[in-house]
Amino acid sequence: MTDHLKDIDGNPVTPNLPIALLAEITHRCPLACPYCSNPIELTRAAQEMPPEDWARAFRQAADLGVLQVHISGGEPGARRDLAQIVASARDAGLYVNLITSGIGITQARLQELDRAGVDHVQLSLQGIRPDMADRISGHPGSWDKKMQFARWLNEIGFPLTVNAVVHRQNMDRLPDMIALAETLDARRIEVATVQFHGWANLNRAALMPSREQAATARRIVDAARLHLRGRMVIDYVPADHHAAYPKACMGGWGTLGLNIAPDGTVLPCHAAQTIPGLRFDNIRDRPLRDIWVQSQAFNAFRGTDWMPEPCQSCDRKTVDFGGCRCQAMALAGDARATDPVCSKSPLHADLAAKAQADALSTPGDFTYRRMQRGG
Ligand code: SF4
Numbered sequence: 001m002t003d004h005l006k007d008i009d010g011n012p013v014t015p016n017l018p019i020a021l022l023a024e025i026t027h028r029c030p031l032a033c034p035y036c037s038n039p040i041e042l043t044r045a046a047q048e049m050p051p052e053d054w055a056r057a058f059r060q061a062a063d064l065g066v067l068q069v070h071i072s073g074g075e076p077g078a079r080r081d082l083a084q085i086v087a088s089a090r091d092a093g094l095y096v097n098l099i100t101s102g103i104g105i106t107q108a109r110l111q112e113l114d115r116a117g118v119d120h121v122q123l124s125l126q127g128i129r130p131d132m133a134d135r136i137s138g139h140p141g142s143w144d145k146k147m148q149f150a151r152w153l154n155e156i157g158f159p160l161t162v163n164a165v166v167h168r169q170n171m172d173r174l175p176d177m178i179a180l181a182e183t184l185d186a187r188r189i190e191v192a193t194v195q196f197h198g199w200a201n202l203n204r205a206a207l208m209p210s211r212e213q214a215a216t217a218r219r220i221v222d223a224a225r226l227h228l229r230g231r232m233v234i235d236y237v238p239a240d241h242h243a244a245y246p247k248a249c250m251g252g253w254g255t256l257g258l259n260i261a262p263d264g265t266v267l268p269c270h271a272a273q274t275i276p277g278l279r280f281d282n283i284r285d286r287p288l289r290d291i292w293v294q295s296q297a298f299n300a301f302r303g304t305d306w307m308p309e310p311c312q313s314c315d316r317k318t319v320d321f322g323g324c325r326c327q328a329m330a331l332a333g334d335a336r337a338t339d340p341v342c343s344k345s346p347l348h349a350d351l352a353a354k355a356q357a358d359a360l361s362t363p364g365d366f367t368y369r370r371m372q373r374g375g
């Protein structure tokens with residue numbers, strides 16, 4: 001692992017500049033989703049960065065070339081100073097996307113967020129009916145609150161993307177989920193098959209879709225894309241455990257985007273802290289440009305030089321960048337390994353068989369993510 005990207009002669013090379021920032025302004029959340037991908041150890045409220053520090057981070061991000069900020073959590077509405085944080089992102093010249101569960105944000109606050117500069121809203125949905133949505137979110141009444149929130153979004157005129165995490169217990173209702181997004185006047189639906197980072201890994205068997213479910217979901221998405229062309233866009237993250245190749249996680253490590261955790265820790269991806277040996281900097285201690293260009297963590301898996309075989313000689317190495325480093329860490333015990341969801345990984349066959357066995361097992365109860373309210 002190097003402290004700086006070098007060319008073949010050993011000279012420092014400036015990497016691509018990022019275009020997107022995920023600002024996780026809090027880990028607090030009123031929901032208890034079993035597929036939460038936030039770390040097992042959450043940042044407490046007392047450690048969250050104040051709005052002045054977020055404002056400085058947004059200015060530095062804009063100077064670095066970042067165009068859009070995704071303000072997320074946890075539930076960003078858990079912060080009473082959310083509008084102030086949004087306004088500072090807008091002042092920095094960033095396009096502001098708010099990613100929310102819709103729980104805990106009143107109509108008046110939503111209007112305040114509109115004035116503060118939110119450009120676009122992503123609303124998460126856990127199901128297509130009250131019973132399913134409330135059971136999966138672990139929050140009684142969540143469905144009614146989300147539907148009310150969606151009506152307010154429409155009244156104000158926010159462009160809307162619906163976020164739907166799909167898994168073995170709701171994947172068969174994917175056509176209904178897409179239809180629901182249409183009735184909510186969403187411009188886009190992001191259908192993401194559950195990823196087993198953080199808390200989600202505790203619910204692996206209860207959430208893992210089967211190979212057949214994944215294949216059916218792919219056909220449904222393809223057909224719906226044709227049917228909805230020109231009306232609604234469908235982004236789809238397929239079930240990688242049943243795929244031949246992994247996804248290009250983060251579009252390549254240290255290539256397109258970065259995350260800032262609630263306490264100001266700057267991360268190449270949201271699960272990067274699961275990788276031992278990486279040294280992470282804090283935006284309060286070091287300028288963002290230095291962190292992006294020079295830090296050990298961001299240079300650890302940049303480019304392709306770090307890749308072992310079979311990735312090193314594979315013609316897809318600049319397509320998927322060897323897959324997800326955090327998944328390689330979790331499944332192979334080595335962040336440099338080929339992502340085991342890749343069919344060229346020696347671990348793939350066992351992994352796919354285990355995934356299918358999980359998917360066909362009797363689903364146990366969810367282990368819900370309950371978190372401290374005040375931190
Ligand atoms: Fe991607 Fe590596 Fe698999 Fe090739 S061997 S497809 S680069 S993960």
Ligand code: FES
Binds near residue numbers: 197
């Ligand atoms: Fe960290 Fe994929 S989540 S590289």
